[in-house]
Amino acid sequence: MFQAQTIIEPFRVKVVEPLPLPTREERRAALAAASFNLFSVPADKVTIDLMTDSGTSAMSQEQWAAMMRGDESYAGARSFYRFREAVEDLTGMRHIIPVHQGRAAEKILFTVTGGPDRKVPANTHFDTTRANVEHTGAEAVDLVIEEGRRPETEHPFKGNIDTERLDEFLAAHPGRVPLVVLTVTNNSGGGQPVSLANIRAAREICHRHGVPLFLDCARFAENAWFIRAREEGQAGRSPAEIAREMFRLADGCWMSSKKDAFGNIGGFLAMNDDGLAAECRNLLILTEGFPTYGGLAGRDLEALAVGLREVLDEHYLEYRIRSTAYVWEHLDRAGVPLLRPAGGHAVYLDARAFLPQVPPEELPGQTVSVALYLEGGIRSVEIGTVMFGRTRPDGRQQPGMMDLVRLAIPRRVYTQSHMDYVIEAVRYVFERRDRYRGFRIDFEPPELRHFTCTFAPLGWDPLAE
Numbered sequence: 001m002f003q004a005q006t007i008i009e010p011f012r013v014k015v016v017e018p019l020p021l022p023t024r025e026e027r028r029a030a031l032a033a034a035s036f037n038l039f040s041v042p043a044d045k046v047t048i049d050l051m052t053d054s055g056t057s058a059m060s061q062e063q064w065a066a067m068m069r070g071d072e073s074y075a076g077a078r079s080f081y082r083f084r085e086a087v088e089d090l091t092g093m094r095h096i097i098p099v100h101q102g103r104a105a106e107k108i109l110f111t112v113t114g115g116p117d118r119k120v121p122a123n124t125h126f127d128t129t130r131a132n133v134e135h136t137g138a139e140a141v142d143l144v145i146e147e148g149r150r151p152e153t154e155h156p157f158k159g160n161i162d163t164e165r166l167d168e169f170l171a172a173h174p175g176r177v178p179l180v181v182l183t184v185t186n187n188s189g190g191g192q193p194v195s196l197a198n199i200r201a202a203r204e205i206c207h208r209h210g211v212p213l214f215l216d217c218a219r220f221a222e223n224a225w226f227i228r229a230r231e232e233g234q235a236g237r238s239p240a241e242i243a244r245e246m247f248r249l250a251d252g253c254w255m256s257s258k259k260d261a262f263g264n265i266g267g268f269l270a271m272n273d274d275g276l277a278a279e280c281r282n283l284l285i286l287t288e289g290f291p292t293y294g295g296l297a298g299r300d301l302e303a304l305a306v307g308l309r310e311v312l313d314e315h316y317l318e319y320r321i322r323s324t325a326y327v328w329e330h331l332d333r334a335g336v337p338l339l340r341p342a343g344g345h346a347v348y349l350d351a352r353a354f355l356p357q358v359p360p361e362e363l364p365g366q367t368v369s370v371a372l373y374l375e376g377g378i379r380s381v382e383i384g385t386v387m388f389g390r391t392r393p394d395g396r397q398q399p400g401m402m403d404l405v406r407l408a409i410p411r412r413v414y415t416q417s418h419m420d421y422v423i424e425a426v427r428y429v430f431e432r433r434d435r436y437r438g439f440r441i442d443f444e445p446p447e448l449r450h451f452t453c454t455f456a457p458l459g460w461d462p463l464a465e
């Protein structure tokens with residue numbers, strides 16, 4: 001019997017979007033106009049856009065068809081009930097609150113539960129989660145396992161929370177912890193999964209201390225796939241079954257549905273606690289909208305309801321995880337230093353190891369991302385000192401924990417030949433790595449500086465490359 005080794009894209013293309021193919025001269029001009037900040041480069045000057053997998057998915061014919069059924073009634077729209085049924089079926093939670101994207105859920109949840117003297121532990125907080133926790137005066141604490149902090153270490157579930165430290169933390173701060181967060185998969189930690197055993201253990205510890213457990217579940221389906229592929233005793237189960245169990249171990253969750261629901265916008269907050277849900281709905285009405293639309297159009301709710309089911313399709317998930325691993329394996333074979341193992345939604349280059357001649361204070365991740373754009377028109381994102389470091393009073397950079405460059409892969413958007421092109425470009429830049437030097441930041445805003453700061457090269461001229 002024919003057993004194909006190639007895992008094919010489980011879809012064919014019906015609508016095409018032309019790929020921008022700017023010349024090298026145009027890319028140089030775009031970099032100069034953007035002061036080397038790739039967030040300021042217009043998308044039509046980017047050939048392959050791997051800046052994020054958020055809101056960049058290709059929707060299916062079923063999603064587009066569902067959008068035509070969007071009910072735009074202000075209150076009680078049919079679309080809301082279809083959305084609620086899909087989320088309820090997945091999470092089993094009593095209260096389903098739609099929001100316009102993940103951070104809106106975070107803003108509402110932490111406005112209600114945060115505040116000065118409060119502490120919120122997580123495996124690793126995503127940057128918007130951390131910002132929303134800290135905005136209330138609370139402290140965001142990352143308790144990921146030791147392996148999750150080291151790019152070169154192999155571990156099947158690098159997103160796991162350190163259960164021993166969690167137990168000690170909850171014992172040390174009674175009454176101060178409103179909830180514990182597990183980010184699945186762990187976005188800031190490299191898209192690494194959390195095991196079912198770890199979720200179960202975290203639940204047991206949380207409940208012993210009377211603290212609710214929440215999932216930040218933007219990539220719940222990718223996490224479920226990793227559990228099936230890597231966790232003992234899970235191989236025979238469907239991703240849907242595993243996902244349902246993940247959610248039933250938690251007391252609440254929120255989702256940026258711009259990830260694993262194939263939405264171009266959207267999200268939700270869900271929980272079992274009646275009192276907490278009532279407080280969240282009050283805030284929702286203030287900032288997002290009436291509880292049956294939460295800042296979304298009826299047609300958005302329809303697309304998400306379909307997407308939440310589609311994403312658990314085994315053929316899709318196999319292709320998704322395999323295509324990320326494909327890029328990772330080719331780069332690994334070429335000797336490119338990578339965060340190990342491959343994540344679900346992205347491949348992370350280890351820029352410190354990639355450019356040992358550029359110290360962290362001189363922003364090696366920025367250099368790698370600029371070189372990838374200049375050579376291949378590929379847009380990546382620096383996740384390192386620019387994003388998580390800061391300028392000290394003496395003007396020097398306080399480095400971030402790691403200096404990574406993320407190649408995030410939009411869902412169902414690029415084909416294998418696009419990825420082959422990316423692999424070729426990364427290899428080309430890597431082979432020429434000796435010539436590159438660093439950057440300094442010559443302007444930065446007070447908060448979330450990576451979006452708008454500007455750069456000047458140090459000891460090399462990227463525009464002469």
Ligand SMILES: *Cc1c(COP(=O)(O)O)cnc(C)c1O
Pocket residue numbers: 054101102103104126128129183184187216217218256257258259266267
């Ligand atoms: C994207 C993301 C968020 C924030 O969601 P937005 O839709 O971008 O507001 C929160 N948590 C995780 C894990 C994410 O990946």
